[in-house]
Amino acid sequence: MLQAKDLGLALVIALAFISGPAARAGEQTVHVYNWNDYFAPDTLTGFEQETGIRAVLDLYDSNEVLEAKLLAGSSGYDLVFPTTHPFAARHLKAGLYQPLDHSKLPGLERLDPDIMANLAKVDPGNRYLVPYMWGTTGLGINPDRVHAALGEDAPLDTWGLIFDPEQAKKLAGCGISLLDDPTEVFSAALTYLGKDPNSQAPEDLEAAAELIKQVRPYIRYFHSSQYISDLANGATCVAHGYSGDILQARERAAEANKGVTVIYRVPREGAVLWVDVMAIPKDAPNPEAAHALIAYLLKPEVIAAASNHIFYANANSAATSLLSAELREDPEIYPPPEVRARLFTPSERSEREIRNLNRLWTRLKSGR
Amino acid sequence: MKGRSWPLLSVLAFGYAFLYIPIVLLILYSFNESRLVTVWSGFSLKWYGELVHNRQLLESAWLSVRIAALNATVAVVLGTLAANALVRHGRFRGRTLFELLLTAPLVMPDVIIGLSLLLLFVAMQQTIGWPESRGFTTITIAHITFSLAYVSVVVRSRLLRMDRSLEEAAMDLGAHPLTVYLQITLPLIAPALLAGWLLAFTLSLDDLVIASFVSGPGATTLPMVIYSSVRMGISPQINALATLIVALVAIAVLIAGQSMRRR
Structure with a gap:
């Protein structure tokens, strides 16, 4: 039978081994x-x-x-x-x-x-800061289902898919998702309205909030990563999201080979870089x-x-x-130069502006 | 099927299916050709080949195993001491408080344990200079704090059910209390120690929340790697690694079972 002494020795050796070699000096x-x-x-x-x-x-x-x-x-x-x-x-x-x-x-x-x-x-x-990789925030689209809902010649590279109540209503059945990020969504809404995406003017923000409120019933959910898999397996057909994520969804859909196609479009009105x-x-x-x-x-x-x-x-x-x-x-x-010319970065906001935006955002998300 | 009703058997089958189908699927998809973990496209061993060259994944798995083993060992020692104090030393002063503190980590949310330990480590580093950097040591300490509670519960119940007359007989025969403890008590509660060790090992191996709070440079544990790969899509290499772990555990359990039977 194992003696307690041996056990102790084995333990010490094991611990020395487990804790690993010390970092090499120099x-x-x-x-x-x-x-x-x-x-x-x-x-x-x-x-x-x-x-x-x-x-x-x-x-x-x-x-x-x-x-x-x-x-x-x-x-x-x-x-x-x-x-x-x-x-x-x-x-x-x-x-x-x-x-x-x-x-x-x-x-x-x-x-x-x-x-x-x-x-x-x-x-x-x-x-x-030194830039490493970059991308855009645009639309992930399932073209087959969007065309089926809106007609063959409906343009895809537009925020109208989400913010035009007529189109959003028709697309609600196959699923629209928005990012869970007030800055991104308000920038997109302001761009669609043809206003400065970084505008802080209360009337501009009110207009954007009104626009989002109109299409709120047609938005399936607000989430910042869920759309990757939902787009890839066809659970949703229009997603507001990051280019890298949507290209990943495109890749996954292609690999799964189940007849789902995903494309990414930078809306012609402009998009966040x-x-x-x-x-x-x-x-x-x-x-x-x-x-x-x-x-x-x-x-x-x-x-x-x-x-x-x-x-x-x-x-x-x-x-x-x-x-x-x-x-x-x-x-x-x-993106080609003419698209790149329409990209913009969100500018910094003051604490008060962020609070305002968050308040509007909570109200919109809860649908009141 | 005499004597056994099929409803009972189907409940049994359902139970096994519930427990093991996820594991079986995980193993099956490790041999999948496709990069997608959910679509079958053909048999292949390529993910095992890629796994061998994935330094990040292998290093983190090794780190997790080392932390888990050290954590389990220390937790068993400390947990056994704590259980002894509670079972053998009657109503000592501060017993209620001790018991409360010992069981607190069982019910405390991981987020709170993780955050408070992180703040403690940062404060210690600023005042006494130790731990110099967060990593292996801090994760292990954090894991010991909660594993120890689980171990003491397991060992305590075993100590309570143990036949004290065996110890008394040894002492009657003139054995030193330490000898009694090492030769009689420890072997009798050995199954509980083993169970406690395995429990502590497992708890440490799959802890994500606490580890991500108290980890530092050079210390990414396996659960952290897996969770961080969700953004770019989980690679079947993780299935391959998990299959290897399941295989190792199965072999260990088989060997343990064999040696138990022989006794």
Whole structure:
């Protein structure tokens, strides 16, 4: 029978084994906190080979989780990838990031000037944020069912599918979903009305609220990710959503091969441009290494490989020629210039404006 | 089918189906060719091949297993001590409070445990400089706090049902109290210790909420990886990994069952 002494010894050995080797001294490490599957498989290994800095990747599933970690303080991460609006903008106000040393980031000048100008609205002088991937907020559409409801020649690239009560009524049967985000929905409604999407004028907001109220009965639900699977399996036919998510739904629908097609359209009235950015937290243990990683990700061939893998547009003008033709020529991912001219970023709102908007929003969602 | 009514059998079948169909489907789809986890398109082992090269997923699985094992071991030791105190030491001062504090984690929501531990760790780091960074250590500590409560419940009930006369006989024969405890008591409550260990292991392995609060750089546990992949679509590699885990557990249970029978 096993003696207690042996058991104790076995325990000590097992614990020493379990707690793992101590970190090797002198080795540089960069801690990266990113969305899952948001690099190419060889992005970080390539970085390690080139610089000798060890890259440790941790994953988060939502901007909120990232935000909680950053706000709690001393998160220990060197490089994070928040979505600009409203997260990175809010983090900048809270002073969570450190300014970048542009001299360590060769290749910044290759970034798309339009996107940099848009980012400068929340980050004047582009001192804190470097764009990583970008996309738009538009419409995910099941063309067969929308055409069946509205007629063969109904235009698809319009917010009218959601905000025109006549059309919305006909589409209610096959399902319309909106994002659960007041800024996005109000921007879209204001765009449809032909007003400034960032307008704060009370009469504009009232008009938008009135418009949303009219179509409220035809909206099946407000949710910011549910539509991906619902579109893919045909449970809904019009979804207000992020380009990346809807392209994923398109992919899934194609793979399932059950006769559901999904397309993404940027409405001709205009749409929100969203950008996921890279930023270095104020208390990052190793900002030097974080700069090195940003510089690596600014290389056209590196970012092009990432885009080719994840099917998101990047902000590097020099990388466009290196993309796979399939990606580069996809107007849903890289919209043509005339569509890009109609994209806009939501501007920052004051606390009071946010409160107003939220109040209107709660009233609308509850349908009163 | 003499003596057994079919309604009883069908209830049994329903029960088994309810418990095991999800697991069987998960295993089946790990051999699916398609990237979609819900549509069958043909037999393939490619996800196992890809899994071998997925450093992130394998490292997080290994991390989770290490945390779970260490957590279970420490929780069994502490939980057994706590159960001993409650069963063997009568009405000591502060007993009610001790009992209350010990069972609190059983009913406390994960979110509250996670958040309060996170705040504690941050405050400790700022005042005494430890833990230097959050990760393996903090997740393990957090898991021990709630696992310990479960272990003590299991061990306590076993201690209560144990025949004390065996211990008394050993002491009559002149055995030292420590020897009695190690040679008589521990082997008698061993099944409860094993059950407590496995329970603590499982609780730790599938905890998402507490771990995501107290984790830090370099410490992404398996549940966190799985949950974070929901946005881009779950890959069948996760089915493959889960199948391997189920297989390992099944083998372990078989071996344990065999060795129990031989005794």
